[in-house]
Amino acid sequence: MSKIKIAFDKRSSNTTKDNKYPLVLRLSHKRKTRDIPFNIHLREDQYNFETKKITGILNAVKHTKRTLKIYSNVDLWVDEHEGEIKNWDIARLKREIEQRFFNIAPSRTILSYGAVYLNRLRLEKRFSTADSYEDALKLLVKFKKSLKGQDDTEKIKTLYEIKDGKMQCLDEFKDWDMEIKAMDYGFVRDFKAYMSNRYESKNTPNIYLRSLQAIMNDAGNTFEDLSNHKPLSKIKKKSHANAPSPLDLDDIDRIRNLRLKPDTPIWHNHNYMLFMFNNMGMNFFDIGLIKRFQFEDNRIKYFRKKTHYEGDYFNINQNDEALEIINHYLNGQKPDDYLFPIIPNGTTPERLHLVNKARVKSFNKYAAQIAKLAGVTKKITTYTMRDTWTNIGLDMGIDIRKISSGLGHSSVQVTEKHYSQSISEKILDEINAKITGHS
Structure with a gap:
């Protein structure tokens, strides 16, 4: 049972030079104690614990009424909510009392404001972004643990609950x-x-730092006293381009020629792999989200999930190989059912990205098996077919502007950034061949 009483905090660190002690409301809960100060320092003879009266200071009657009122209100509230409070830890009990009876507002902390920011993202149905930002906060908690x-x-699993x-x-x-302000440059x-x-990845720390910066910038826009608190502004967070590891046409042909047992997990993922390649390196999540009504007149029509806010719409004519794959999965689905058995019908928007993460992990596992069976030495992931489609197009001399459009990039510069190494190599090879006279 929780108990409260008025007491002196006699720790030497809080005792004044003239031997005055802070008067506090002392909480006892689950064999632990916490103090909430009344912001009054008194000598022992200036407080009567039986009558709860303060004497010998300016406005003694006023202070007595205030402390007695808070004590009485908290005592009554604890009794009335005993059933609920017994499930709390003492830290939560202390915070509740501070906010209800001492008018101490919630502190401007990174986790508390993170909850505000993530809640907004979820209301906007940006669940994947919210999860990514929460991952950054989880790592911050782990860092704090390591410091201790x-x-x-x-x-x-999660830092938050919905209440x-x-x-x-x-x-x-x-x-x-x-406190957000405690997050300084050091x-x-x-x-x-x-x-x-x-x-191992150089990009991972930068991704998490950018996530934290987004939360802190929003807090700065909300609270004036945080507007100039920008400790992350001096920390380098530039992305490092990952060198693509594309396959060549011979690798694709070896994968195509594999004969796998139908309707097995590896067979399905083999189909998804080839479908991605035949659809301009379509993102794996986008394949999972295709619904039956989006396949019409031998064309797939869809908005790219990653950039649908920018209006990236595709209408792709399906070649014979893609049509053969699609026909495997046409089984009388309703128009709003998913075409491929990647995401279960009825999956809520909140769970879509979680299901996709699990399916991506599964795809990458089977992709490794497919590569081994096909004699392909390169690592295959959900990104490989996108890189492969791009690289083969560049090898064929197709205008980079057309490739950029097929990838759904906002500009040619984005394509050049992602595939700068491949593009530079091809340009240098071409120059070297012309200079040396050897192709």
Whole structure:
């Protein structure tokens, strides 16, 4: 049972030079105690614990009424909510009392404001972005744990719960929260070093830092006192282009010629792989989202999931190989059913990206098996067919502007950035051949 009382905080760190102590409301809950200060310092003879009266200071009667009123209100509230409070930890009990009876507003912390920001993203149905940003906050919690010498390898499923229609930080993580203003340049630099040591990819720390910066920038736009707090502005977060590892036409032919047992998982993923290649390197998620009504007159019509906000619409004529694959899956689906058995019908928008992540992992596993069976030494992932389609097109001398359009890039510059290494190599090979007179 939770108990409260008025007491002195007699710790030496809080005692004044003239031997005055802070008067506090002391909470006892689950064998733990916490103090909430009344912001009054008194000598021992200036407070009567039996009558709860304050004497010997300016406005003593006013202070007595205030402390007694808070005590009485908290005592009554604790009794009335005993059943609910017994499930809380003491940190939550303290926060609830501070906010309800001491008018202490929630602190401007990264996890609490992260809940506000992520809740907004989910209302906008940007679930994948929200999950990505939460991953950055999860890693921040792990970093804080590592600073305290605690286990930072345990998987964190989620930091938040939905309560009364809003996201709230779970109690178990509130002790790892921190004021946004406490995240200074030195802290975020150490955080980046921690991530760089944890991940092989140079891009991963930068992705998480950009996510944190988005949350902090939004907090700065909301709270004037945070508007100039930009510790991440001096930290380099530039993306590093990943060198594509495309297949060549011989590799594609070897994959095409594989004979696999129909209706097995590896057979389905073999179909998806070839369908991606035949549709300009279509994204795996986009394949999963294609519905029956989007296939008409031998054409697939769809908006690219990653850039649908920009209006990226495709209307692709299906070649014989793609049509053969599609015909495997035409089984009287309703117009709004998914064409391919990647995402189950009825999957909620909140779960779409989670299901896709699981299917991508499965695809990559079977892609490795397919590569081995076909004698392809290069690693195949969901991105490989996109890189392969692009690279073969560049080899054929197709105008990069047309390739850029097929990829759904916002500009040729984006294509050049992603495939700069391949483009540079081809240009240099062509120049070298002309100069040396050898093709």
